[in-house]
Amino acid sequence: MEKPGAKRKFQRRHKDGRMDEAKEISQLEARLSTGAPAPGTNPLAHSIPPQQEKVSDEVAPFVGAKLFEQLPISNRTKRSLADAKFINMTAIQRAALPHALCGRDVLGAAKTGSGKTLAFLIPVVEKLYRLQWGSMDGVGAIIISPTRELAVQIFEELRKVGKHHNLSGGLLIGGRKDIDSEKGRVNRLNILVCTPGRLLQHMDETPNFDCTQLQVLVLDEADRILDMGFANTLNAIVTQLPKQRQTLLFSATQTKSVKDLARLSLKDPEYLAVHAESAVATPARLRQTAIIVHLNEKIDMLWSFIKSHLQSKTLVFLSSCKQVKFVHESFKRLRPGVPLKCLHGRMKQTQRMAVFFKFCEEKHSILFATDIAARGLDFPAVDWVVQVDCPEDVASYIHRVGRTARYTSGGCSVIFLSPSEEKMIDELQASKIPIKVTKPNRDKIQPVSGALAGLLSKDPDLKYMAQRAFVTYLRSVHLRGNKEIFDITKLPLDEYALSLGLPTTPRIRFLKKGIGNALKNAKYKIDDEYDNLDFDNKVDLAGDTATAHKNIKFDKEEDDSNYEEIVSVAIYQISVLVEASLLSHPMRNF
Numbered sequence: 001m002e003k004p005g006a007k008r009k010f011q012r013r014h015k016d017g018r019m020d021e022a023k024e025i026s027q028l029e030a031r032l033s034t035g036a037p038a039p040g041t042n043p044l045a046h047s048i049p050p051q052q053e054k055v056s057d058e059v060a061p062f063v064g065a066k067l068f069e070q071l072p073i074s075n076r077t078k079r080s081l082a083d084a085k086f087i088n089m090t091a092i093q094r095a096a097l098p099h100a101l102c103g104r105d106v107l108g109a110a111k112t113g114s115g116k117t118l119a120f121l122i123p124v125v126e127k128l129y130r131l132q133w134g135s136m137d138g139v140g141a142i143i144i145s146p147t148r149e150l151a152v153q154i155f156e157e158l159r160k161v162g163k164h165h166n167l168s169g170g171l172l173i174g175g176r177k178d179i180d181s182e183k184g185r186v187n188r189l190n191i192l193v194c195t196p197g198r199l200l201q202h203m204d205e206t207p208n209f210d211c212t213q214l215q216v217l218v219l220d221e222a223d224r225i226l227d228m229g230f231a232n233t234l235n236a237i238v239t240q241l242p243k244q245r246q247t248l249l250f251s252a253t254q255t256k257s258v259k260d261l262a263r264l265s266l267k268d269p270e271y272l273a274v275h276a277e278s279a280v281a282t283p284a285r286l287r288q289t290a291i292i293v294h295l296n297e298k299i300d301m302l303w304s305f306i307k308s309h310l311q312s313k314t315l316v317f318l319s320s321c322k323q324v325k326f327v328h329e330s331f332k333r334l335r336p337g338v339p340l341k342c343l344h345g346r347m348k349q350t351q352r353m354a355v356f357f358k359f360c361e362e363k364h365s366i367l368f369a370t371d372i373a374a375r376g377l378d379f380p381a382v383d384w385v386v387q388v389d390c391p392e393d394v395a396s397y398i399h400r401v402g403r404t405a406r407y408t409s410g411g412c413s414v415i416f417l418s419p420s421e422e423k424m425i426d427e428l429q430a431s432k433i434p435i436k437v438t439k440p441n442r443d444k445i446q447p448v449s450g451a452l453a454g455l456l457s458k459d460p461d462l463k464y465m466a467q468r469a470f471v472t473y474l475r476s477v478h479l480r481g482n483k484e485i486f487d488i489t490k491l492p493l494d495e496y497a498l499s500l501g502l503p504t505t506p507r508i509r510f511l512k513k514g515i516g517n518a519l520k521n522a523k524y525k526i527d528d529e530y531d532n533l534d535f536d537n538k539v540d541l542a543g544d545t546a547t548a549h550k551n552i553k554f555d556k557e558e559d560d561s562n563y564e565e566i567v568s569v570a571i572y573q574i575s576v577l578v579e580a581s582l583l584s585h586p587m588r589n590f
């Protein structure tokens with residue numbers, strides 16, 4: 001039974017607590033307004049003189065601060081950061097936080113693994129805290145991420161930063177269940193971490209979904225959101241948000257489309273590119289190598305690499321889901337002596353998350369992945385990043401290798417380039433990427449093609465997988481824009497097929513009949529199969545088609561007079577279908 005007077009004591013303590021907080025908030029606000037960095041300056045260029053570091057909290061300068069403790073942030077956030085062992089700030093945090101805490105729009109660029117997530121989460125939490133945001137105030141901040149896995153990871157980091165706060169957060173991503181509880185709860189959440197399609201779906205479908213009070217919008221990996229064909233979705237989202245808000249936009253690579261987006265959605269932004277002046281564009285502790293090998297030697301190289309790195313944690317990038325599936329399945333049967341996993345967009349969300357968390361935990365493991373794993377994902381302690389297929393461009397290379405050598409760790413990367421892809425090295429070096437080029441040590445190569453041929457001869461399903469892997473790889477090369485690097489006519493197709501264990505070279509229809517017909521095929525395929533795809537695959541498809549569309553522009557001389565029309569019909573059809581699926585996709589749980 002409650003002791004007499006206990007309730008009164010609790011109420012008094014609660015009231016005292018609120019008064020302390022009100023006092024803290026007014027002190028924070030005073031400090032933020034008197035100590036704000038001058039617009040257009042980079043706080044990294046400052047340091048706090050030692051005699052001023054110890055002055056009383058209320059007036060202590062914070063431009064040039066190196067420790068979180070020195071920032072004008074609440075005691076609740078300070079305690080949360082200390083619990084997570086976040087003590088010293090990284091460069092992007094030192095540069096961006098003083099501006100962002102003052103409520104300014106920020107366009108932040110810093111290398112992979114440099115701590116951009118905290119640079120936007122702390123201002124989000126602090127702004128809502130200073131406004132004493134509560135459950136009745138609804139959605140106060142929205143954080144948009146290009147992929148579900150990255151959204152989950154941001155959400156986990158948000159839990160750490162918000163540990164001692166009373167704010168509520170929710171994860172709005174596709175592929176999750178229990179629609180009613182999501183619908184019912186979404187309006188009571190203060191911070192939403194979401195993927196663009198899912199957010200728009202809520203905006204369109206959830207009764208009384210209200211963002212009119214939104215204070216902060218964050219776009220993480222904005223260039224990737226745009227690359228994935230989400231520009232229209234993003235525009236539709238931004239037009240539904242109040243204009244009076246703070247917007248924070250972060251990425252490791254800044255493209256022209258990001259600058260366009262920034263022009264549209266940011267107001268007088270502080271442009272904070274902490275590594276722009278740096279001599280190299282990739283993390284300092286990353287050792288990068290390129291090995292020139294023929295396309296038909298790549299699979300042997302990969303197998304040999306795995307066999308000689310059984311004690312490492314390695315992320316292997318391939319360009320299509322079907323390649324990932326084939327290499328994973330066939331290598332698994334050959335039992336290299338280390339756990340193998342795969343991650344690609346055609347997997348169910350529950351499987352994707354299970355693989356993501358398992359790979360995070362494992363010390364020695366190999367993960368085969370498409371570019372779905374290239375951005376933002378913070379797998380702890382990855383030793384090696386192996387790129388079997390050449391990435392689309394330099395930005396994509398930077399994000400892939402950025403999965404290792406994160407924060408203060410070291411790491412290594414290797415890219416296998418065929419002779420026709422060698423020009424990529426010039427592009428990387430021109431973009432301040434220090435990469436050593438070597439030839440393969442043929443004595444150490446352990447051939448695997450014979451073993452694959454043996455497997456394929458016994459298993460028609462695996463053989464079919466190999467054929468699909470072959471075709472999708474060539475299609476990906478065909479669709480890439482930069483024909484100086486991605487030239488299908490220079491590839492040894494028969495030898496490549498043999499290297500995958502295939503006795504005969506599969507027919508490549510899209511090469512024979514021209515790109516127009518390829519898209520026509522794609523269009524029919526979409527008609528036939530579209531309804532069977534899950535939401536995620538539909539979104540992937542839209543992304544693929546957007547990329548195809550972009551790349552087709554480079555192929556104008558293609559001898560197929562009606563391709564423009566076919567392309568536009570295919571694109572239109574996909575956009576209608578995706579829109580329909582956004583509308584009809586069932587709501588799911590957090």
Ligand SMILES: Nc1ncnc2c1ncn2[C@@H]1O[C@H](COP(=O)(O)OP(=O)(O)OP(=O)(O)O)[C@@H](O)[C@H]1O
Binds near residue numbers: 093117252378406
């Ligand atoms: N100040 C800090 N002190 C200690 N660890 C930190 C600090 N800031 C970030 N980290 C850790 O460093 C890792 C990388 O941070 P984060 O994922 O935010 O990098 P990023 O810049 O967003 O990378 P990417 O461009 O690849 O998305 C994370 O594990 C994060 O918890």
